[in-house]
Amino acid sequence: xxxxxxIVERLFSLAAAGxxxxxxxxxLLLLYLALPLFxxxxxxxxxxxxxxxxxxxxxIYPMLIGSLSIAFLALLIGFPLSLGGAFFITCFAPLFLRRxxxxxxxxxxxxxxVVYSFAALFLLVPFLREHLTGGSGLNILGAALMLAVLIAPxxxxxxxxxxxxxxxxxxxxxxxxxxxxGQGLVYIALPLAWPGILNGLLLGLGRAxxxxxxxxxxxxxxxxxxxxxxxxxxxxxxxxxLVIAADVSSLEFQSIFACGILLYLFTALLVLMVRLLxxxxxxSPG
Amino acid sequence: MTTxxxxxxxxxxxxxxxxxGKNEVLRQISGQFFENRLTAIVGPSGSGxxxxxxxxxxxxxxxxxxxxxxxxxxxxxxxxxxxxDRRAPSQQLRRxxxxxxxxxxxxxxxxxxxxxxxxxxxxIRDREEIAQRVEDSLHRTLLWDEVKKRLDSDARLLSGGQxxxxxxxxxxxxxPEVLLLDEPTSALDRTAAAGIEELLIGLKxxxxxxxxxxxxxxxxxxxxxxxxxxxxxxxRLDSTYSR
Numbered sequence: 001x002x003x004x005x006x007i008v009e010r011l012f013s014l015a016a017a018g019x020x021x022x023x024x025x026x027x028l029l030l031l032y033l034a035l036p037l038f039x040x041x042x043x044x045x046x047x048x049x050x051x052x053x054x055x056x057x058x059x060i061y062p063m064l065i066g067s068l069s070i071a072f073l074a075l076l077i078g079f080p081l082s083l084g085g086a087f088f089i090t091c092f093a094p095l096f097l098r099r100x101x102x103x104x105x106x107x108x109x110x111x112x113x114v115v116y117s118f119a120a121l122f123l124l125v126p127f128l129r130e131h132l133t134g135g136s137g138l139n140i141l142g143a144a145l146m147l148a149v150l151i152a153p154x155x156x157x158x159x160x161x162x163x164x165x166x167x168x169x170x171x172x173x174x175x176x177x178x179x180x181x182g183q184g185l186v187y188i189a190l191p192l193a194w195p196g197i198l199n200g201l202l203l204g205l206g207r208a209x210x211x212x213x214x215x216x217x218x219x220x221x222x223x224x225x226x227x228x229x230x231x232x233x234x235x236x237x238x239x240x241x242l243v244i245a246a247d248v249s250s251l252e253f254q255s256i257f258a259c260g261i262l263l264y265l266f267t268a269l270l271v272l273m274v275r276l277l278x279x280x281x282x283x284s285p286g
Numbered sequence: 287m288t289t290x291x292x293x294x295x296x297x298x299x300x301x302x303x304x305x306x307g308k309n310e311v312l313r314q315i316s317g318q319f320f321e322n323r324l325t326a327i328v329g330p331s332g333s334g335x336x337x338x339x340x341x342x343x344x345x346x347x348x349x350x351x352x353x354x355x356x357x358x359x360x361x362x363x364x365x366x367x368x369x370x371d372r373r374a375p376s377q378q379l380r381r382x383x384x385x386x387x388x389x390x391x392x393x394x395x396x397x398x399x400x401x402x403x404x405x406x407x408x409x410i411r412d413r414e415e416i417a418q419r420v421e422d423s424l425h426r427t428l429l430w431d432e433v434k435k436r437l438d439s440d441a442r443l444l445s446g447g448q449x450x451x452x453x454x455x456x457x458x459x460x461x462p463e464v465l466l467l468d469e470p471t472s473a474l475d476r477t478a479a480a481g482i483e484e485l486l487i488g489l490k491x492x493x494x495x496x497x498x499x500x501x502x503x504x505x506x507x508x509x510x511x512x513x514x515x516x517x518x519x520x521x522r523l524d525s526t527y528s529r
Contacts (some may be wrong), residue, residue: 176380176384177460
């Protein structure tokens with residue numbers, strides 16, 4: 001190996017190690033900054049307590065439930081939409097349209113979330129207020145609907161990629177045997193593509209959990225525990241954004257680091273699951 | 287070909303052209319393929335042989351840029367069907383016009399499920415009927431004795447020759463009237479190819495066979511009629527292959 005190659009290899013190794021260390025450092029920093037809160041009652045107490053600063057309670061349980069309910073509802077709405085979109089792009093759309101549709105979906109992944117939020121605020125929220133939920137129209141359902149639209153392009157791209165990896169010879173055989181595109185999809189493509197589809201699903205969930213702007217603008221930000229999807233809720237990310245804008249030193253402020261730790265752990269868990277899925281043997285169709 | 291006038295025509299082409307994008311692949315070709323005969327199509331690579339096969343079971347309709355002109359028809363169940371109509375339903379037709387590809391393409395499932403798969407596609411659910419037809423089909427392709435004890439094994443673990451016979455069995459399970467074979471032995475060794483040849487000779491009594499082949503010796507051994515495809519032109523070869 002030449003000296004140049006060795007230098008380049010070292011540089012790349014350093015860059016990789018630096019990235020890993022930075023990620024760990026962020027986690028340690030979050031732990032350090034949340035330490036005063038932990039000393040008060042421990043981490044588990046914090047994520048199980050309600051939020052009532054007047055009574056000295058800085059629990060983030062309502063935000064955790066708000067985040068989880070909005071993210072999972074968004075996934076519930078977004079998954080079938082995305083799977084249908086991916087099926088259409090892969091199998092059913094006219095060929096000339098497939099490329100354009102996929103380009104459009106790729107473009108949508110780059111649209112800033114604030115644009116989605118504005119669209120929701122001026123179109124979706126009034127509709128929900130007048131026809132479905134009443135009240136302010138700022139609630140879990142609205143945020144989840146808009147988040148579903150936000151995460152759908154990411155999921156579609158993953159699903160399309162997974163479906164396209166299915167060897168074309170298999171699908172050609174199905175066609176030649178008198179199978180319809182739908183049968184090829186259900187009997188062959190889906191069973192072979194499911195690890196990729198699950199990957200997309202998990203990453204969509206991660207994106208829904210991590211989004212700030214839509215939940216901040218649409219979910220209503222109530223710190224009470226939501227009782228239904230028509231209620232307002234505050235997510236972990238929205239809580240961070242709201243508190244950081246008003247405070248920089250109190251125990252209330254330090255609660256945002258606990259939120260950060262939770263989001264960090266959740267994302268790490270999702271990434272771990274995605275990695276583990278890659279190691280699963282592929283299921284045989286048929 | 288002395289017997290042509292007395293035999294029943296299964297597929298007929300008249301001034302048929304096939305264009306893919308700007309490329310004219312088949313140029314006003316005419317010809318007939320006869321029932322219960324093996325017709326071979328020979329010619330250099332890229333001359334349009336496989337395209338002609340894809341016309342015979344309407345696989346060409348899956349290619350959006352493909353355009354056809356002229357006349358191409360197939361007789362199934364005593365009825366003539368237009369092969370040029372892109373909008374005509376193709377699934378029923380393909381169940382009666384089987385296709386075996388150059389490279390064996392067993393599906394990623396067990397041997398049994400591979401052969402039973404076309405029945406599933408056709409909506410047949412009776413387990414006994416499926417089991418019986420799978421067994422019959424494997425018998426017809428001389429594969430039963432080799433695989434009967436491992437029907438649940440992954441079909442992709444079979445040898446190349448066995449895989450190709452499995453693919454033929456998979457087509458035969460639907461009892462097709464026509465079987466299209468696109469160089470079915472080109473990916474196989476001599477022994478495996480001999481097994482396929484033996485099988486094809488036996489199939490002629492039930493099926494009309496149209497085979498693309500590069501091997502003239504093989505064509506001489508098997509074919510009842512031979513066409514040569516060159517530059518998109520189909521030409522019937524003077525031959526003594528009629529048998």
